[in-house]
């Protein structure tokens with residue numbers, strides 16, 4: 001079985017969020033970059049677990065980005081990816097990224113394509129669905145559990161107010177979230193091995209992005225907390241009812 | 248030309264998120280002088296009643312092939328509806344089903360997608376929509392350059408408006424393919440109210456010490472008709488189901504009221520809840536970072552305060 005895992009570079013979860021160039025660019029100075037948590041903890045680790053259960057499995061990692069995404073690609077290889085592909089382009093928007101990945105996916109017979117449920121920077125959650133449409137494949141979004149079942153897969157996915165179990169034949173595109181796998185950390189052997197694993201750089205195909213970020217902004221700061229004494233819980237309830245009017 | 252709103256339903260009921268999407272679509276139509284039309288796949292109750300939110304027409308597709316939700320099948324049906332109605336903007340709620348279909352439909356229509364819109368588009372010069380980025384730590388104004396636009400509207404971001412009226416429900420004859428995805432079972436998460444849609448959320452963290460202590464927050468949630476949530480370590484330790492995990496790497500929510508009990512307020516937790524309109528923090532540590540992000544707070548022991556709060560809410564409601 002051949003699995004393609006799509007990963008994205010995102011700022012660390014504790015990074016300070018600020019903007020430059022007249023609020024049109026994220027301020028990258030001093031920011032630590034990580035593999036988007038959903039891509040690493042759930043998509044990639046689940047793929048590695050599948051490979052551990054069936055050693056005939058190969059895992060390809062793909063990321064669309066300039067050379068500065070290579071550290072996170074190496075980390076994905078250290079965790080257990082076999083080979084990686086970097087599409088040498090700025091990830092302009094979800095549509096552009098999906099189109100680049102689709103182009104690469106068309107050249108290989110992947111049984112399974114995993115993405116994270118969304119990236120923690122742009123929160124679009126769109127690459128998986130777009131990719132599935134471009135490749136004319138079924139798409140299971142927001143998966144919380146994934147099992148092989150012969151040529152079929154059994155997947156649990158989030159629905160409004162619960163979860164649903166579905167079955168589908170391979171190939172399929174799946175977006176992954178909490179529940180899929182337990183996060184792990186790379187070991188020394190993995191890190192050493194990753195240095196020599198193949199990382200192929202391919203040039204992008206011409207694709208026009210369909211959206212553009214005009215400006216960023218920060219939400220207004222909170223006015224400050226109104227503290228109520230622990231002996232006067234009724235006062236808190238009164239404030240929520242009469243002042244804030246939320247209960 | 249029209250603004251098309253995807254109306255979602257579960258167990259025959261139309262969800263609040265869809266009413267928000269309808270109100271949003273109707274407002275866009277009013278801005279642009281277009282008509283707002285609904286599209287429903289399946290047969291929920293009382294479609295004509297949706298007219299009171301300003302919809303004049305609802306297209307309805309019925310087929311056994313729509314019973315197992317397969318985004319590929321739904322997308323192809325919606326493509327046919329968009330073509331016939333000449334819709335220029337298609338609105339979805341940013342919930343599980345919307346997230347599954349909207350990106351596909353955007354590709355099919357070669358339309359720009361705004362995922363997570365929180366305000367009406369500014370159409371004075373193009374099509375500019377405000378959306379959340381960095382898990383609610385910031386927002387972005389995104390412009391769409393394509394002729395057709397697809398918008399995923401965040402839950403609890405746009406108020407439902409009733410204008411009065413009755414909608415005409417018209418059957419739409421679509422080609423519906425056989426789904427490749429088969430649904431074999433489903434489970435409902437605990438609690439009556441879905442977390443993403445809830446107006447009030449009661450959430451608890453590691454400060455509760457163990458899963459056996461959740462009864463008091465469940466009582467508070469039930470008094471307030473609230474959904475339950477938790478911090479990440481609580482879900483990681485399997486004290487609570489992972490579906491309740493809120494934050495940067497869990498569910499992002501924006502209720503009217505978020506009550507955080509025994510949660511420290513780490514940056515990753517705040518990221519998923521800071522769009523709540525009012526935040527109440529109960530924590531025994533006056534230095535807990537959550538107080539900086541709160542509107543109201545009590546410094547004290549949750550095991551004393553939460554039961555008292557349950558009583559106070561009962562008393563308030565009894566009035």
Ligand SMILES: Cc1cc2nc3c(=O)[nH]c(=O)nc-3n(C[C@H](O)[C@H](O)[C@H](O)COP(=O)(O)OP(=O)(O)OC[C@H]3O[C@@H](n4cnc5c(N)ncnc54)[C@H](O)[C@@H]3O)c2cc1C
Pocket residue numbers: 013037451452453454455477478479480481492493494495496497508509510511512513514515516519529530531532535547548549550
């Ligand atoms: C990459 C990454 C992503 C993450 N994503 C998320 C996320 O999505 N969501 C999330 O929640 N976390 C996330 N985290 C974890 C986050 O950093 C915090 O560790 C977590 O939110 C802490 O949970 P907590 O507040 O329940 O526990 P603690 O930090 O242990 O805090 C417990 C709090 O309870 C208080 N307390 C204790 N006893 C009582 C009592 N009797 N009465 C009242 N108060 C009491 C304490 O004062 C303390 O403030 C992430 C971390 C990383 C590194």
